[in-house]
Amino acid sequence: MKAIILNLCAWSILPIMDAFAKYLSQDMHVLQVVWARYFFTVVIVLPIILIFFKKQFKWTDKPQLQLIRGLLLLFATLFFFYALSKISMAKALTLAFVCPLVVTAFSPFLLNERVGFRRWSAVIIGFLGSLIVIRPGIIDFNLASIAALGTGIMYAFYLIATRKLSTSDSPLLTLLLTGIIGALLTTFIIPFVWVFPSKEQWLMMFSIGLFATLGHLFLILSLRLADASKLAPLAYFEIVNNVLIGFYVFNEFPDNWTLIGLFIIILSGVYISRREVIVKSLNNR
Numbered sequence: 001m002k003a004i005i006l007n008l009c010a011w012s013i014l015p016i017m018d019a020f021a022k023y024l025s026q027d028m029h030v031l032q033v034v035w036a037r038y039f040f041t042v043v044i045v046l047p048i049i050l051i052f053f054k055k056q057f058k059w060t061d062k063p064q065l066q067l068i069r070g071l072l073l074l075f076a077t078l079f080f081f082y083a084l085s086k087i088s089m090a091k092a093l094t095l096a097f098v099c100p101l102v103v104t105a106f107s108p109f110l111l112n113e114r115v116g117f118r119r120w121s122a123v124i125i126g127f128l129g130s131l132i133v134i135r136p137g138i139i140d141f142n143l144a145s146i147a148a149l150g151t152g153i154m155y156a157f158y159l160i161a162t163r164k165l166s167t168s169d170s171p172l173l174t175l176l177l178t179g180i181i182g183a184l185l186t187t188f189i190i191p192f193v194w195v196f197p198s199k200e201q202w203l204m205m206f207s208i209g210l211f212a213t214l215g216h217l218f219l220i221l222s223l224r225l226a227d228a229s230k231l232a233p234l235a236y237f238e239i240v241n242n243v244l245i246g247f248y249v250f251n252e253f254p255d256n257w258t259l260i261g262l263f264i265i266i267l268s269g270v271y272i273s274r275r276e277v278i279v280k281s282l283n284n285r
Contacts, residue, residue: 003226006218006225007218007226007234007235008234009214009218010215010218010219011235011241012237013214014211014215014238017037018080018089018093018242018245019250020204021033021037021081022084022085023204024036024201024205024208025081025084025085027195028195030085031078031186031189031190031193032194032195033081034074034078034182034186035182035190036208037081037208038178038179038181038183039186039187039209040208040210040213041175041176041179041182041183041209041212041213042179044209044210045176045179048172049172049173049176060173067181069162070177070178070180070181070182071181073155073182074182075150076154076155079148079150080151082143083096083144085144087142087145088246088252088253088258089243089245089252090239090242090243090253090254090262091254092151094130094254094261095133096149096152097152097262097269098149098152098265099159099235100235100269101126101152101272102152103160104272106156106160119271119275122271122272123272125264125267128264129262129265130261131261132260133145133258133261133265162174162223171217175216175217175220233273239262239266
């Protein structure tokens with residue numbers, strides 16, 4: 001139950017970060033918004049570690065995996081924030097939710113898991129749902145839609161890495177290293193696109209870092225307490241919050257095709273997660 005509560009908290013907080021990112025990207029370059037997300041994560045997490053957890057602090061024994069995880073989340077964030085700046089929150093997140101389908105498609109190669117005919121069928125149907133959202137050949141197949149799909153792919157591998165790290169490294173260390181990797185890499189680029197923020201924009205930039213930190217902390221903690229396949233369906237709660245924020249803040253509402261594609265992707269993802277639970281229970285007998 002604790003894992004479910006933490007997971008739902010994560011998916012309730014992260015859409016707020018998305019809303020701030022979309023709003024800020026109207027007046028500043030997406031790279032500057034991405035920099036703020038990582039820079040303020042470090043500003044928040046580092047003092048907490050130094051003040052409260054310095055004696056218990058233990059360095060990672062998986063630095064390469066931490067680096068890979070940090071890079072995957074950085075590119076996922078960059079792709080998603082770019083998509084948010086160009087298309088609606090609902091459409092961007094719907095396309096990003098090919099993530100569980102990607103995890104299933106690559107699990108035979110990365111996790112040595114056997115994927116049966118039923119789950120492969122659900123993966124194919126789910127990707128057809130994403131094509132309904134994009135509608136290539138009917139409307140302009142823009143770069144933002146590709147970026148949103150790229151978010152789902154990058155985030156899938158990020159979740160795999162997070163699962164591998166969740167049992168060994170502390171959540172705060174994982175957050176700190178993720179923030180440092182993202183902040184360092186973007187710091188070299190943002191001088192070329194920097195727009196000096198107003199006081200309100202500085203506050204929003206800090207809020208992005210704060211909500212990102214809280215959301216991913218809850219996500220990491222929930223993965224320590226429960227299997228990823230059991231928590232996976234809860235991630236679709238993020239779409240509900242995302243659509244509500246998009247409607248009330250940006251006057252956006254998904255069109256009928258996006259809703260149909262979203263419905264197909266959700267059904268495919270939920271079916272895959274349920275099949276994973278069933279298969280694991282059968283294997284443990």
